[in-house]
Amino acid sequence: MTSVSAPASTLGAVRQTYARKDSFPPIAQAYTKVSQVVRETGLLARTPWFYIFTATAIVLGFGGAITGFILLGDSWYQLLIAAALGILFTQVAFLSHEAAHRTIFSSNKLNDRVALIIGNGIVGMSRDWWSSKHTRHHANPNRVSKDPDIEVDTIRFLEVDAAKVSGPMAFITRRQGWLFFPLLTLEGLNLHFIGLRHLLNFRQPVKGRWVELGLIALRFALVLTPIFVFLPLGMAFAFLGVQMAVFGIYMGAAFAPNHKGMPIIDPDAKLDFFTKQVRTSRNVSGGWWATWLMGGLNYQIEHHLFPSMPRPHLAQAREIVRDYCKTLDVPYAETTLFKSYGIVIRYLNEVGLSAADPFECGIVQKFRTKGV
Numbered sequence: 176m177t178s179v180s181a182p183a184s185t186l187g188a189v190r191q192t193y194a195r196k197d198s199f200p201p202i203a204q205a206y207t208k209v210s211q212v213v214r215e216t217g218l219l220a221r222t223p224w225f226y227i228f229t230a231t232a233i234v235l236g237f238g239g240a241i242t243g244f245i246l247l248g249d250s251w252y253q254l255l256i257a258a259a260l261g262i263l264f265t266q267v268a269f270l271s272h273e274a275a276h277r278t279i280f281s282s283n284k285l286n287d288r289v290a291l292i293i294g295n296g297i298v299g300m301s302r303d304w305w306s307s308k309h310t311r312h313h314a315n316p317n318r319v320s321k322d323p324d325i326e327v328d329t330i331r332f333l334e335v336d337a338a339k340v341s342g343p344m345a346f347i348t349r350r351q352g353w354l355f356f357p358l359l360t361l362e363g364l365n366l367h368f369i370g371l372r373h374l375l376n377f378r379q380p381v382k383g384r385w386v387e388l389g390l391i392a393l394r395f396a397l398v399l400t401p402i403f404v405f406l407p408l409g410m411a412f413a414f415l416g417v418q419m420a421v422f423g424i425y426m427g428a429a430f431a432p433n434h435k436g437m438p439i440i441d442p443d444a445k446l447d448f449f450t451k452q453v454r455t456s457r458n459v460s461g462g463w464w465a466t467w468l469m470g471g472l473n474y475q476i477e478h479h480l481f482p483s484m485p486r487p488h489l490a491q492a493r494e495i496v497r498d499y500c501k502t503l504d505v506p507y508a509e510t511t512l513f514k515s516y517g518i519v520i521r522y523l524n525e526v527g528l529s530a531a532d533p534f535e536c537g538i539v540q541k542f543r544t545k546g547v
């Protein structure tokens with residue numbers, strides 16, 4: 176593996192490179208200094224008014240969706256209600272994510288309880304699974320073998336993983352950038368399935384397993400019962416399919432721009448906290464509308480530096496962090512939402528080209544891999 180000198184190097188045309196020990200010189204005390212300014216500015220203070228307003232808006236949204244469901248009855252316009260529910264469930268997932276980071280309340284216990292209740296009981300995802308996965312991601316973003324977000328799945332994020340794919344799956348992998356958003360229609364179902372599989376694996380300890388399972392069971396009973404009782408069977412399945420598809424696309428579209436296409440860190444690289452978090456993260460410009468749309472994830476750099484910072488303060492923290500990055504000559508990645516999607520698609524396609532062509536002669540592929 177060779178070293179890289181800039182974030183865009185992971186999009187190299189020939190071979191994906193990892194940032195190694197000497198790729199980024201350590202920046203002594205950078206995080207200590209910037210965090211001191213952030214604390215003195217009061218940006219870590221809780222903002223209960225904002226979360227009360229946000230929760231109220233979501234509750235009103237659910238009220239409107241339920242009212243629409245009742246009034247429309249046996250009508251294909253119900254699919255609009257299904258799409259609205261997909262959006263609302265994602266907005267609740269954003270709140271659950273912030274509660275899990277202990278952003279909303281000053282009490283850690285209250286944050287944890289809210290994350291459990293709305294994450295399991297409204298969104299239908301396992302809090303224990305999500306927290307474990309997300310904590311590891313925050314500790315080592317884009318680090319090979321340590322960040323679960325770049326581990327092997329339907330999508331391959333590393334060329335070394337894509338190169339191992341053969342057969343029919345290689346057809347998907349070689350085109351995974353273009354197929355990324357279509358595949359996200361199944362991500363909602365995948366998130367529910369993985370969470371349940373985690374909770375039902377009794378070989379590993381899960382704190383509050385039965386509480387989580389009970390909340391998820393209650394959630395699906397309350398959601399599925401009216402759908403299949405009041406709608407014709409075909410319409411009911413279509414309703415559920417649209418709701419899950421919108422939820423999956425929205426979740427994936429909010430989380431994908433954050434790190435995909437940024438430097439991949441070698442397992443043995445030694446990076447200071449500031450460098451590790453800033454160089455592997457990407458912000459999405461757009462101001463307040465992007466913040467509402469992405470639940471604050473548009474300020475990914477600041478979120479990784481200060482995971483417990485309330486959403487309304489991230490914009491101000493951005494100004495502080497940008498100034499420090501400019502002073503320290505650290506690249507600060509920020510782009511528009513649609514440009515970020517273009518970067519993600521391009522990156523995934525570059526990685527996917529490492530997979531064997533399922534329509535190519537195996538002998539030719541073997542020699543091509545060897546560089547003959």
